[in-house]
Amino acid sequence: MPRRLTEAQVAQYRRDGFYFPVPVFSPEEALDLRKRLETFESGQGHVLQGTQRLKTNLLLPWVDRLIRTPQILDAVEDLIGPDILCWSAQFWTKEPKTVDYVSWHQDHQYWGLDSAEVVTAWIALSPATIESGCMRMQPGSHLVQLPHRDLFEKTNMLSRGQTITEGIDEARAVNVILAPGEMSLHQVRIAHASTSNRSDDRRIGISIRYMPPQTRQQLAEWDSAALVRGEDRYGHFVHEPSPEREFDPPCVEFHRKTLTNLVSFLYKDAAGEQKAEYRVEEA
Ligand SMILES: O=C(O)CCC(=O)C(=O)O
Incomplete structure (x- = not known):
């Protein structure tokens, strides 16, 4: 029996490669999470940036709690089973009236x-609206591998400006419109994108990547993930610690190590050249 999604919703996810909206937090709870982020940002004097945006669960305790939210995990369990690792938590903030896109x-x-x-x-x-630059998805594209090129454009929020070169039909794209506190779920092969934020508000989203523990990392000797539900009987990923406070020194050190590892393959071009500067932002 599914825990959170209906059988029809699971079937839709398997057919299209994504499903939304799934209510997770009330508007008040979503506002509280936003305030936590923005209080942290004003405290440090700048928005979340660079590698602070990635695996933020290792830096901020409330993000570590967020990746373990039962309402999220129940829906994820319906899709991938009861043993769940979280590979990454990543913030996607587009400031009002800016050009950044995906x-x-x-x-x-x-x-x-x-x-x-x-x-x-x-x-x-x-x-997340059409005006603020919500995600767009091409239904069914998770069933085919489409050709990409790395363009490394400055306004592209992706690590290497990876861009599909053929197979996208804009007319079929679905706008993933979400209210604060709602989530969408997308499969790792779905073709997706988002335009820039033309609204007067920030567009703030957090992507939490979940996987079953039998998954392996093929591009590096090791990688890390947080065990957020059930058991890990495979040991393919080093388990991430939980911070007891903001920028807890052992977790900051772990974050530095695992981000150095990630960046060593996420930011390389096809010829193996490192294309982006890497700096861990520390408070
Ligand atoms: O937030 C966005 O606009 C893009 C997010 C994205 O590409 C992802 O979560 O995989």
Whole structure:
């Protein structure tokens, strides 16, 4: 029996490669999460940036709690089973009236994870609308691997500006419109993108990547993930610690090590050249 999604919703996810909206937090709870983020940002004097945006569960205790939210995990369990690792929690903030965008891409090509079971829960902390640059998805595109090129454009929010070169039909794209506190779920091979934020508010989302523990990392000797539900009987990923406070020194050190490892393959071009500067932002 599914825990959170109906059988029809699971079937829709398997057919289209994504499903939304799934209510997770009340508007008040979503606002509280947004305030936590923004209080942290004003405290440090700048928005979350660079590697602070990735695996933020190792830096901020409330993000570590967020990746373990039962309402999220129940839906993820319906898709990938009861043993769940969280590979990453990543913030996607587009400031009001800015040009940053996300090109059409499939995550599976770049992450090195060998499983098609990897699922992203994208949680809206502000309105994700057409105007604010919500995600767009091409239904059914998770069933085919589409060709990409790395363009490394400055306004592209992706690590290497990875862009699908053929196979996207804009007319068939679905706008993933979400209210604060709602989430979408997308499969690791789905072709998705988002345009820039033309609204007066920040567009804030957090992508939480979940996978079953049998998944392997193919692009590096080791990798890490947090065990958020059930058991890990495979040991393919080093388990991430939980911070007891903001920028807890052992977790900051772990974050530095695991991000150095990630960046060593996420930011390389096809010829193996490192294309982006890497700096861990520490408070
Ligand atoms: O937030 C966005 O606009 C893009 C997010 C994305 O590409 C992802 O979560 O895989």
